[in-house]
Amino acid sequence: MVEAALKAIADPRRQDILVIVHENELSAGDIASRFDITRPAISQHLRVLVDTGLVSMRRDGTRRLYKARPEGLEEIRAFLDQFWGRSLDLLKKAAEQEQQGESDEHTDHSG
Amino acid sequence: MVEAALKAIADPRRQDILVIVHENELSAGDIASRFDITRPAISQHLRVLVDTGLVSMRRDGTRRLYKARPEGLEEIRAFLDQFWGRSLDLLKKAAEQEQQGESDEHTDHSG
DNA sequence: TCCACAAGTAAGTTAACACTTACGTAAATT
DNA sequence: AATTTACGTAAGTGTTAACTTACTTGTGGA
Numbered sequence: 128m129v130e131a132a133l134k135a136i137a138d139p140r141r142q143d144i145l146v147i148v149h150e151n152e153l154s155a156g157d158i159a160s161r162f163d164i165t166r167p168a169i170s171q172h173l174r175v176l177v178d179t180g181l182v183s184m185r186r187d188g189t190r191r192l193y194k195a196r197p198e199g200l201e202e203i204r205a206f207l208d209q210f211w212g213r214s215l216d217l218l219k220k221a222a223e224q225e226q227q228g229e230s231d232e233h234t235d236h237s238g
Numbered sequence: 239m240v241e242a243a244l245k246a247i248a249d250p251r252r253q254d255i256l257v258i259v260h261e262n263e264l265s266a267g268d269i270a271s272r273f274d275i276t277r278p279a280i281s282q283h284l285r286v287l288v289d290t291g292l293v294s295m296r297r298d299g300t301r302r303l304y305k306a307r308p309e310g311l312e313e314i315r316a317f318l319d320q321f322w323g324r325s326l327d328l329l330k331k332a333a334e335q336e337q338q339g340e341s342d343e344h345t346d347h348s349g
Numbered sequence: 350t351c352c353a354c355a356a357g358t359a360a361g362t363t364a365a366c367a368c369t370t371a372c373g374t375a376a377a378t379t
Numbered sequence: 380a381a382t383t384t385a386c387g388t389a390a391g392t393g394t395t396a397a398c399t400t401a402c403t404t405g406t407g408g409a
Contacts, residue, residue: 130250137248139241140367145321155386168368170387189376189385200318207315210256251397266356279398281357300355300406 129206132179132199140164141172141181145195148182152194240317243290243310251275252283252292256306259293263305 135141140162147158159169173193176182181199185192246252251273258269270280284304287293292310296303 130248130253133244134248137241137245138367142241142321156384159386164367165369166385167370167387171367174387186376189383191386200321204315204318207311207318210253210311249397267354270356275397276399277356278358278400282397285357297406302356 128179129202132181132203133206135175135179135181136200136203138172141176144169144172144176145181148193149195152192154187154190154192156190158193239290240313243292243314244317246286246290246292247311247314249283252287255280255283255287256292259304260306263303265298265301265303267301269304 136145143162144158147153147161155170155173156166158173159166162169173182173184177184177193179199180202181196182193183196247256254273255269258264258272266281266284267277269284270277273280284293284295288295288304290310291313292307293304294307
């Protein structure tokens with residue numbers, strides 16, 4: 128379930144939508160008007176975002192209002208936290224030491 | 239660039255790989271042996287993980303050893319943090335209050 | 350140098366997905 | 380009830396990507 132949210136947030140268009148509905152609760156048409164793609168396409172993205180719990184929706188007459196759902200993002204954060212067992216802090220320190228030994232990229236794979 | 243990492247981590251197979259190479263530095267073949275899919279498939283996943291900075295690689299004779307790169311994950315976390323402007327805390331509080339008003343799912347979309 | 354081992358690369362296949370246009374649906378207006 | 384407004388759904392298309400089976404590359408040993 129959280130995996131679906133991760134997949135959902137990986138899409139750049141949905142990222143943009145999330146940013147837009149972050150502070151403002153907006154209608155589907157309003158959201159769509161800010162993009163170059165068609166309204167149905169936005170509708171489908173909104174569907175994904177609602178299904179994965181990243182956005183909530185409520186009806187207002189003939190319109191549908193969407194807004195970001197902080198809990199959804201929080202789930203992703205929690206998932207990433209437990210992802211490699213919260214030993215992140217330890218590994219981070221190791222990484223900081225590593226930084227002094229090598230100042231280049233992570234791997235060259237040029238051969 | 240971070241977006242690519244997000245996309246990379248969204249894949250369940252790569253998530254599994256990340257977990258495996260989280261604490262142990264393993265060879266490509268060793269990693270592949272833990273999955274049902276073919277070795278080339280794993281090789282391609284490893285390529286993606288290295289390219290997005292989530293995993294590092296070093297050569298050891300004829301083998302190639304992979305291990306998780308905490309910095310990569312950290313970048314994703316940082317991205318999510320700034321994603322909706324760190325006002326997450328405020329929204330989280332709002333969400334906690336919201337919990338008392340509604341105990342059901344985020345949206346029903348059954349109509 | 351010839352062989353074996355470890356791994357990446359190429360090319361092709363299938364499925365997923367982000368789109369499109371066309372159509373259906375439901376609430377407000379007249 | 381018919382119309383308008385706001386939106387979702389259906390069906391089809393092109394592209395991406397996760398796989399497969401072959402093949403190539405590179406390292407170490409006899």
